[in-house]
Amino acid sequence: xxxxxxxxxxxxxxxxxxxxxxxxxxxxxxxxxxxxxxxxxxxxxxxxxxxxxxxxxxxxxxxxxxxxxxxxxxxxxxxxxxxxxxxxxxxxxxxxxxxxxxxxxxxxxxxxxxxxxxxxxxxxxxxxxxxxxxxxxxxxxxxxxxxxxxxxxxxxxxxxxxxxxxxxxxxxxxxxxxxxxxxxxxxxxxxxxxxxxxxxxxxxxxxxxxxxxxxxxxxxxxxxxxxxxxxxxxxxxxxxxxxxxxxxxxxxxxxxxxxxxxxxxxxxxxxxxxxxxxxxxxxxxxxxxxxxxxxxxxxxxxxxxxxxxxxxxxxxxxxxxxxxxx
Numbered sequence: 170x171x172x173x174x175x176x177x178x179x180x181x182x183x184x185x186x187x188x189x190x191x192x193x194x195x196x197x198x199x200x201x202x203x204x205x206x207x208x209x210x211x212x213x214x215x216x217x218x219x220x221x222x223x224x225x226x227x228x229x230x231x232x233x234x235x236x237x238x239x240x241x242x243x244x245x246x247x248x249x250x251x252x253x254x255x256x257x258x259x260x261x262x263x264x265x266x267x268x269x270x271x272x273x274x275x276x277x278x279x280x281x282x283x284x285x286x287x288x289x290x291x292x293x294x295x296x297x298x299x300x301x302x303x304x305x306x307x308x309x310x311x312x313x314x315x316x317x318x319x320x321x322x323x324x325x326x327x328x329x330x331x332x333x334x335x336x337x338x339x340x341x342x343x344x345x346x347x348x349x350x351x352x353x354x355x356x357x358x359x360x361x362x363x364x365x366x367x368x369x370x371x372x373x374x375x376x377x378x379x380x381x382x383x384x385x386x387x388x389x390x391x392x393x394x395x396x397x398x399x400x401x402x403x404x405x406x407x408x409x410x411x412x413x414x415x416x417x418x419x420x421x422x423x424x425x426x427x428x429x430x431x432x433x434x435x436x437x438x439x440x441x442x443x444x445x446x447x448x449x450x451x452x453x454x455x456x457x458x459x460x461x462x463x464x465x466x467x468x469x470x471x472x473x474x475x476x477x478x479x480x481x482x483x484x485x486x487x488x489x490x491x492x493x494x495x
Contacts, residue, residue, distance in 0.1 A: 196224065196408040198396070200416065204231035206324055214328035221329070224398040225421045225436035228413070232321045234314075236415045239386055239455075242314040246357035246453055248304055249287050256303060257287075265354050265483070266293035275374030282373045283363055284440075289315055289355040291346065315355045318384055318457035319346060322353070325419065326382055326459060333429055334470055340381065343461040343479075350463040352483065353380075360393070360452040365443035372452070373440035375405075379486040380422035380458040387412035391452040394418070397437040407441070424461060424482060430469035 199220040203213060220227035249257070254270075262269040266288050271281040289311060298308045326340035344353055360372045372393060387394065387410075395407040410418055426435040443449045461467065463480035 192406055193395070194406045194408060196396075196398075198224070198226050198228060198408070198410060198418075200228045200230060202231045203229050203233070203321075203324065206231075210328065211331070214331050217325065217328045218332045221421050221433050224396065225434040226396050226410070226438070227419055228410075229321075229325070229417050229419060230415070232324075232417055234317045234321065234417075238314060238317060239415065241310060242386070242455055243388060243453055245304075245307055245311055245314075246287070246359070246455060248307065249299065249357060250285060250359040250453075252299070252303065256299065257285075260287070260297040260299065262288065263297075264290070264293050265352065266290040267297045275371070275376050280371050280374065282371055282440075284358055284360040284372060286359070287357045289357075290352055291315065292349045292351055311355070315457070316346070318355060319344070319353060319459075321417065322382055322384055322457060322459040326425075329382075329425065329429070329433065333432070340459075340461075343465045344381075344459055345462060348462055350465075350480075352460045352463055352479070354458045354460060356456045356458065358452075358454045358456065360440060360454075362449065362451045363443060364448040365445045371439075372442055375437045375439040377435045377437055378420060378422035378458065379424060379483055380460040381425040381428065382459040383420050383422055384457040384459075385418040385420070386455040387418065388453055389414055391450070391454070393440040393449070393452055394454075395439055395441050396420070397439075398434070407439070409441075422458070423486070424467060424479065427474055427477075427482075428467050428469050430471040430473040 199216070201213065201216045201220065206213065217227065257268045260267045262272065268285065268287045270285045271283065273282045274280060275282065291312070323341045323344065327337045330337050330339040345351065346353070363372065375397070385394070389412050392409060392412055394410040396410060397405060397407050420438065421433045421435045423435045425433055440452070460483060461479035463478065465479045466476045467479060467482060468476040
């Protein structure tokens with residue numbers, strides 16, 4: 170696969186300008202209830218569209234993933250990250266699957282994020298699962314949670330398909346999990362405890378996501394996520410997203426922005442650094458990235474951008490964040 174030159178994509182050009190601390194301001198991030206989804210789909214689609222086209226972020230309740238299952242997924246993440254480094258290193262990151270430690274360097278900061286992550290992309294997991302002697306039940310439980318996230322993601326994307334004039338199952342077919350080309354990813358994240366310092370490490374530098382849609386789970390008391398709508402990008406005015414138990418925070422990704430001919434904005438977010446001298450504890454989060462299958466062609470209804478395969482699109486974005494590696 171031919172490598173792209175640095176910052177060849179307009180998404181990366183924008184991202185490279187987002188490294189300042191900026192300021193903070195309150196905004197409404199809408200909470201949308203997905204209960205009785207089949208009966209209320211058109212109403213929910215209207216609410217999602219309004220929220221997404223406004224700031225690109227929204228939160229959902231009534232999504233059907235039990236709180237016990239979310240808590241179990243967090244417990245599994247903590248179990249994995251508590252392993253000795255030598256055990257985690259047996260499962261190194263490759264093609265968006267496996268473990269990385271401070272390997273992600275954002276174009277916005279030029280510094281490694283102060284975190285580690287473990288990424289689950291199911292067709293690429295050969296040799297990357299810890300065995301049952303190391304983490305009993307881990308693989309089966311994580312695969313169950315991955316599929317629960319996929320189901321919620323496809324519900325939400327079916328609403329965007331409806332509003333864009335695509336068949337309602339358009340994005341579900343584009344993210345078909347039974348195929349070897351499937352590349353949606355569940356990412357477990359562990360941000361290290363940190364004390365703020367001038368020009369110190371970043372927890373997660375400002376970025377947009379590569380995917381169609383991100384589902385993010387946060388834990389009570391472990392905040393730090395901030396968002397910045399594109400229209401305020403130049404002023405870098407950030408809004409904190411307070412963790413709410415059982416609530417999924419969602420954002421549009423660059424892939425869907427392109428697929429929608431820019432009608433749906435993919436906006437910047439980050440995990441903020443503490444102010445100088447302020448200490449914050451470790452933070453865990455779970456992110457599910459709805460990423461179209463490798464062979465799917467991304468092309469909007471109005472054909473604003475040239476068609477590109479989802480594989481090539483993700484390869485460009487990932488290589489810009491992981492030192493040219495994909």
